Amino acid sequence: xxxxxxxxxxxxxxxxxxxxxxxxxxxxxxxxxxxxxxxxxxxxxxxxxxxxxxxxxxxxxxxxxxxxxxxxxxxxxxxxxxxxxxxxxxxxxxxxxxxxxxxxxxxxxxxxxxxxxxxxxxxxxxxxxxxxxxxxxxxxxxxxxxxxxxxxxxxxxxxxxxxxxxxxxxxxxxxxxxxxxxxxxxxxxxxxxxxxxxxxxxxxxxxxxx
Amino acid sequence: xxxxxxxxxxxxxxxxxxxxxxxxxxxxxxxxxxxxxxxxxxxxxxxxxxxxxxxxxxxxxxxxxxxxxxxxxxxxxxxxxxxxxxxxxxxxxxxxxxxxxxxxxxxxxxxxxxxxxxxxxxxxxxxxxxxxxxxxxxxxxxxxxxxxxxxxxxxxxxxxxxxxxxxxxxxxxxxxxxxxxxxxxxxxxxxxxxxxxxxxxxxxxxxxxxxxxxxxxxxxxxxxxxxxxxxxxxxxxxxxxxxxxxxxxxxxxxxxxxxxxxxxxxxxxxxxxxxxxxxxxxxxxxxxxxxxxxxxxxxxxxxxxxxxxxxxxxxxxxxxxxxxxxxxxxxxxxxxxxxxxxxxxxxxxxxxxxxxxxxxxxxxxxxxxxxxxxxxxxxxxxxxxxxxxxxxxxxxxxxxxxxxxxxxxxxxxxxxxxxxxxxxxxxxxxxxxxxxxxxxxxxxxxxxxxxxx
Numbered sequence: 001x002x003x004x005x006x007x008x009x010x011x012x013x014x015x016x017x018x019x020x021x022x023x024x025x026x027x028x029x030x031x032x033x034x035x036x037x038x039x040x041x042x043x044x045x046x047x048x049x050x051x052x053x054x055x056x057x058x059x060x061x062x063x064x065x066x067x068x069x070x071x072x073x074x075x076x077x078x079x080x081x082x083x084x085x086x087x088x089x090x091x092x093x094x095x096x097x098x099x100x101x102x103x104x105x106x107x108x109x110x111x112x113x114x115x116x117x118x119x120x121x122x123x124x125x126x127x128x129x130x131x132x133x134x135x136x137x138x139x140x141x142x143x144x145x146x147x148x149x150x151x152x153x154x155x156x157x158x159x160x161x162x163x164x165x166x167x168x169x170x171x172x173x174x175x176x177x178x179x180x181x182x183x184x185x186x187x188x189x190x191x192x193x194x195x196x197x198x199x200x201x202x203x204x205x206x207x208x209x210x
Numbered sequence: 211x212x213x214x215x216x217x218x219x220x221x222x223x224x225x226x227x228x229x230x231x232x233x234x235x236x237x238x239x240x241x242x243x244x245x246x247x248x249x250x251x252x253x254x255x256x257x258x259x260x261x262x263x264x265x266x267x268x269x270x271x272x273x274x275x276x277x278x279x280x281x282x283x284x285x286x287x288x289x290x291x292x293x294x295x296x297x298x299x300x301x302x303x304x305x306x307x308x309x310x311x312x313x314x315x316x317x318x319x320x321x322x323x324x325x326x327x328x329x330x331x332x333x334x335x336x337x338x339x340x341x342x343x344x345x346x347x348x349x350x351x352x353x354x355x356x357x358x359x360x361x362x363x364x365x366x367x368x369x370x371x372x373x374x375x376x377x378x379x380x381x382x383x384x385x386x387x388x389x390x391x392x393x394x395x396x397x398x399x400x401x402x403x404x405x406x407x408x409x410x411x412x413x414x415x416x417x418x419x420x421x422x423x424x425x426x427x428x429x430x431x432x433x434x435x436x437x438x439x440x441x442x443x444x445x446x447x448x449x450x451x452x453x454x455x456x457x458x459x460x461x462x463x464x465x466x467x468x469x470x471x472x473x474x475x476x477x478x479x480x481x482x483x484x485x486x487x488x489x490x491x492x493x494x495x496x497x498x499x500x501x502x503x504x505x506x507x508x509x510x511x512x513x514x515x516x517x518x519x520x521x522x523x524x525x526x527x528x529x530x531x532x533x534x535x536x537x538x539x540x541x542x543x544x545x546x547x548x549x550x551x552x553x554x555x556x557x558x559x560x561x562x563x564x565x566x567x568x569x570x571x572x573x574x575x576x577x578x579x580x581x582x583x584x585x586x587x588x589x590x591x592x593x594x595x596x597x598x599x600x601x602x603x604x605x606x607x608x609x610x611x612x613x614x615x616x617x618x619x620x621x622x623x624x625x626x627x628x629x630x631x632x633x634x635x636x637x638x639x640x641x642x643x644x645x646x647x648x649x650x651x652x653x654x655x656x657x658x659x660x661x662x663x
Binding site for chain 1: 420421422423424427466467469470471473474
C-alpha cells in the first residue's frame, strides 16, 4: 500500500521534517484561493496513491503563474486518471541542490537510512551512503562526507552551505520514523532541495506500507 | 570462547590409525606443535594411537575434558555429541562438513542448549593459539609464531592462507579460528572474545555473511573502539534489478548496506587479501598515528612524484617542513641542487655523501621536524652502492620510537630486495612493495585512530 505525496508529506512533517507548503484541492472553486495563499510562481501536481511516476505522465507543472493557473489546472486534469485524491497547489522551492534520503527495512540489519544525490541523478549515479538506525549525529556527518558529491553540502556557486545541524536531524528522524512505525516498509524523499539560504525542504516523498 | 583456545585437556573423536586421515592429523598437529595440555584420542577400535592411550568413548576417560574435536562421518555426529554431553564436555569443534540431516541438527541444537554447550562448526578446522601451541586442524599446520595479530574466517582455506603468509613475515599471531558453518559459534562470539584477549592487538577477519545484524553492529562498534578490525567481506552478486517502486528499493542492495554497516561500526573493509595482510602488518607494528602530515624521502624521483598523487587521493597531507629542517638538509645536497622540498628526492645527496649518510641524516632531520606525523622512505636496492641499512635505521628507530616510519622497496632483483626487506622488518619498520600500498596503510591507520577518539 502506498501513501500519496500529500499523505506522505503530512506524515513526515508530523515528525518535524520540513516539507513544502501545500494545499490539496478537490475542485476548481478552491483553486484560486489556494493559489493566493501559496504564492506565485507555484507548482501544480496531481495527487494520488496510485500514481508514482508523475512527471513522465504530464501530471506535474512547475513555474505556474497566476494568469495561467486555471489553464494549467485543466491541462493536468486532462492527463490524469479519473480516480485521484485531488490536485496539490504547492510552493515552488528555489534551489538547484537536490538530495535523496530514503529508509529501508533490511532483513538482517533492520531500519537503514540512505543518503545520496537526488533528482534524476539518483538512479544514474547511485552515489549513496547508508547507516543503520538508531543513527547518531556522528553517523549523519560522516554520511555527508562520504558521498562523492559531498561538495553539494558546502558553499557552491554562491549558495549558502546547507544547515548541517538541521540536515543531520532530518536524517536521524527518518530513522526514527522507521523504527517507531513497523508498518512502514520504505520511505523515499526525493528531492529534498537545499534552498539558497541553506535550509532543506522535502519537495516530494512517498511512503510505502506493508 | 576461552576454553576453545585454552583447554587444559582435549579429546579427539575420530582418530584412526591411518596417518592419512583427518582425525590422525589433529593428533599429529597437537603433538608436533607442542600442545601443553592433555590429549585423549577416542576410537572404539584401537587401544593406542601414536603412543597415546585410546578410549572407546569420552565417557570412559573419567577426567574433565575441556574441549572435544569431532572428526567423524555425519551419521555419527549425534551419538558423538550425546557422548560429550554426558561427559560434561562444554566446548566442541566439529570438523565434519555437515550434519547428516535436519533432524539430527535439531536434536543437537536441543542438547547444546540444555547443557550450555558451545559448538564451533560444522565444517570447522577449529582454532590455533600461539600461546599454548594449540592447533586443532585436520590439515597440517606449520610452527606457530607468537605475535599480536588474530585472524578468523569461515573457511579453513583462509586460515591456511593466513598462516602461510605469516611464515614469510617478521611477526606472529596470537590466535586464529575457522568458524565453519556457524551453526552455533559465530563472528560475534569471536569479536567479543578477541576484544578482551590481552595477546591480541589487531583483528583480521574474512566474512561471508552475518546472521544477527543488529548484534553484529553493536559488538563490532564496541570492539573497534579498543582494537583495529580489518575485514574482507565477500560480496554477493546483486539480484537482477527488479522493477522497483522506489529509489530506495532499487538502490539498497545487500552490499551497499554492508558497506554502510562497516563504516558505521568502524571496521576497516578491504577488498583483497593482499590489502588485508598489508594492513594487519601495519597495525601490528604501529597503531597510534595522531596526524595526517606525511613526509617522503625517496632515492627515486618517480617514487617521490607517485607519492604526491597517492597522498592526495588517500586524503592525507604533505607535511610542510620547517625552514630550519630545510637548512639542515640543504647541507647534504650539492650546492647547485635547487629541488629540495617535500617529497624529498635524495639521489644527488646520495651521490655526494653515500647511502648511509644521505638516508641517515635526511630521514633523521625529517623525523625530528614537528610538522611530520609519518615518514615514508622509498628505496630501490642498488647492490653496487654500499648501504649499512640495518645500522642506519636502527639508530633512527631508537631515536624516534613514537613516529610512524614506513618503507617502500621498489624494484631490484629478488635477492637484493629481500635483504632490504628483512633488515627493515626486523626493526619493525613495515615494508611495502608499492607506494600505493604503503600510503593506503598510513591512511587507514590514521582513519582508525581518528574514529576511536
